[in-house]
Amino acid sequence: MELTNNQKDKILGIKPRFFFAILLPFILCFVLGFFVLKYKFVWQDFFIFIIFYQIALFGISVANHRYFSHRSFKATPFFEFLLFLSSAIAFQTPAICWAAVHRKHHHFSDKDEDPHSPWIKNGEILGFWKGFWHAHVYWIFSLDTLETIKKYTQDCYQNNRLVSWHRFHMSIGIFGLILPGFIESWMLGSLSGENFLRGMFWGGFFRVMLLHNAVFLINSWGCHYGIGYRRNKTSDKSTNNPLLFPFILGEAWHNNHHGAQNSANNAQTFLELDPHYWILKACEKAGWVSDLKNAHRN
Ligand SMILES: [Zn+2]
Ligand SMILES: [Zn+2]
Secondary structure, eight states: OOOOHHHHHHHHOOOOOHIIIIIHHHHHHHHHHHHHTTSOOOHHHHHHHHHHHHHHHHIIIIIIIIIIITOOSEEOHHHHHHHHHHHHHHTSSOHHHHHHHHHHHHHSTTSTTOTTOSSEETTEEOOHHHHHHHHHTGGGGGOOHHHHHHHHOHHHHTOHHHHHHGGGHHHHHHHHHHHHHHHHHHHHTSOOHHHHHHHIIIIIIHHHHHHHHHHHHIIIIITTSSOSBOSSOOSSOOOBOGGGHHHHGGGGBHHHHHHSTTOSOOOSSTTSOOHHHHHHHHHHHHTSEEOOOOSSOO
8 A cells, every 4th residue: 555655754753752652661660570579480481581582682683773774684575574573572663763763873973963872962062971861761752753764764764565564563562562471371371460460571571671771771881982892993982892792692793883884794703793693694594584794704
């Protein structure tokens, strides 16, 4: 179905509000945690957390970042839909918006117009805490979503199929919070309130909270504030930060990424592991992706 520009603007022109985007999920996570943390931790809790955390991380790292933002590989329509699903389950800003902001970040990294530099905002040099909170999360609320999308992601904006999927971004995100409740209940053998809440907390709210903050830390402290090391002489302040590797895998090699933005592989030495690139190589063998760009050939 052909969408008019007005329809596209309505689908994509979301304005995140502090209460709904940050405060409400935080309160719900806290309240749910209050009930669930009374129960003895079981391996099913850990299992559901890991599975949904990895699906969501894939949605950020492979879908939003390497595919929609940088087009570092090509995908079949089926795999592109899976990428969109994982992106929506991650429950950050919708994929096209994420890509637009990220492309702008690369255009102006750590300069005045960077949407989320911890160093500067609208000509104002930021101190540590002001810079930290601006780059971590506050930047989201001064975002001009549509203007950024139209300027930086015309390729996505002109793609009717992709824009129309975005109507389901929110519903899929909410489904991704509830589904772990059903799966963990099934794993534990009964659909009781306790089992359902366990799954919803570990695979849903807690997983979202942890991954959101791990990704936000790339901008606020981890990979643009001088923590870690620089392998590539880029004009920004990006660093590789091994401390973030357990939480964001190959995205921790952020200076490598700034040095070769279109590469699907962020690793530059054998010690810098990038499991998402290995997954993409396997998907290439399966015929789901092609034209994998690899600047490093390791
Ligand atoms: Zn960056
Ligand atoms: Zn990037």
